[in-house]
Amino acid sequence: MDRRAALLLALAAGGCIAPSVLEADRRAVHEAALPSGWRPALPADLEGIYESIRVEGEAGASLWRIEYQFSGDGGYTAAALVFDGTRPAFQTLSGAWTLSDGIVRLSEEEAVRASVCEGHLRLEGEGGTVVLRRMALP
Amino acid sequence: MTSRILRIVGLVTLAAVGAASVAAVALLRDRVAITIARAPSSGARGPDPLALLAEDLRESREEFRAFAEGTAERLDALGALLERECAAERDALREEIAALRVAVATPPLEGSPRESHAVSPETRPSAPASRRFLSFRLPSGGFDFDRPSRFLVVESLSRVGFDAKSTLHDFSGATTGVRGEFSSRLSHPSEVAHGEIVVDAAALQTGLDARDEEMRALLDVGAHPTLRFEWTAFDTDAVDAAARTVRGTAKGRLSIRGIAREIALPVRISVDESRRIAVEGEAEIRLTDFGIPVPSKLGMIAMQDRVKIWVALRARCAGPAGETAAKGSGG
DSSP: HHHHHHHHHHHHHHSOOBOOOOOOGGGOOOOOOOOOOEOOOOOOHHHHHEEEEEEEGGGGTTTEEEEEEOOOSSEEEEEEEESSSSSSEEEEEEEEEEEEEEEEEEETEEEEEEOOOOEEEEETTTTEEEEEEEEEOO | OOOHHHHHHHHHHHHHHHHHHHHHHHTTTTTTTOOOOOOOOOOGOOHHHHHHHHHHHHHHHHHHHHHHHHHHHHHHHHHHHHHHHHHHHHHHHHHHHHHHHSSOBBOTTTOOOSSOOBOOOOOOOOOOSSEEETEEESSSOOOOOSOOOEEEOOGGGGGEEEEEESOOEEEEEESEEEEEEEEEEETTTTTTTEEEEEEEGGGGGSOOHHHHHHHHHHHHHHHHOOEEEEEEEEEEEEEEETEEEEEEEEEEEETTEEEEEEEEEEEEEOTTTTOOOEEEEEEEGGGGGTTTTOOTTTTTEOOOOOEEEEEEEEEEEEETTTTOOOOOOOO
């Protein structure tokens, strides 16, 4: 009698409990989706503290993490965890920035495209693309 | 008495010798002729001292010439050596000056409407050839598909799990509680293939608390808190260096509940946009091979003994294979 009841229960439950197999293409952990609707950055957009959430392109092999602090007076400071092929080490920078036509200049010889969207800053250069998220003042 | 006799004998002997001498001179006087001749010609005499002197002078001159030539060669060699050393020192100094120039302040931006500040990158002096990106100095190489490298599992982007079949319905269990490292030369993955992946057994979740609790009991997570895969070999099926992909079978020992079994795990390896490698693969195992009783309820609701295990790992190059680097990548 118990077995018959269990069988009925199993059949009934089988109809109720949906399979919960993770599809093969959903096994990998994906990074959070980026917002859409990017626009060229204006000088007023840049002031603040940012941390990288994604580094794409060849720079991604060596640039593990990066943080910027852009001041309204045109100064900036930054730190990056750079892997030189042997071990990671921090580099720090401080300097001046200018921004016009969506191009930010962080040093005399380098200009990168800057765009913003919903608290995010995207910097695109020859070596790759870095997406940063605005951080709250600690 | 005796001395007197000896004295007499001596005197007699002297007298006899004197008489004999006088007699001999008298006898031989006419038979002995002494002739004084002129010296023979010069050709028969010894070597000419002038010639000897000239010969000595010639030999000395030759020795001096040989010495001078030898000294010149040695001086040339010494000069070349000093020149090489100077050149090496000059190159080293140039490199040092170039590194110092990079390290010192960069001039202010031209035309900047705002106050400029000096840029002072603090970098390691032994860094290899580099390029600028966002004003940071990065190594120029980028991701090296060919170099034997050590990879660290990026925990926040990795997941392992299993798919099981049961009478009621099929289900998966999975966890991101996975860590580990491995070494590989992606262009020739069979050459370098070793490492270990460790999974927190208690972190596996199937979506049902009761089932998770039973699973933890079956895995005996108290006594065996981790599941381990020790990677020992790789059979290569295909390598596409241009696309940076690898297909093959990772072989090694899987340990579950303290029991280790050899398994073969077909995998696909690729490089993602952030230059991490993605490793995905699956294989079938039997629970009973690892001493795990097949779960069953009342003999009617039962799991199958065969379970598909899978991995979806992301790992970051953390240095040359065989070397130690800081653990914990930023993802």
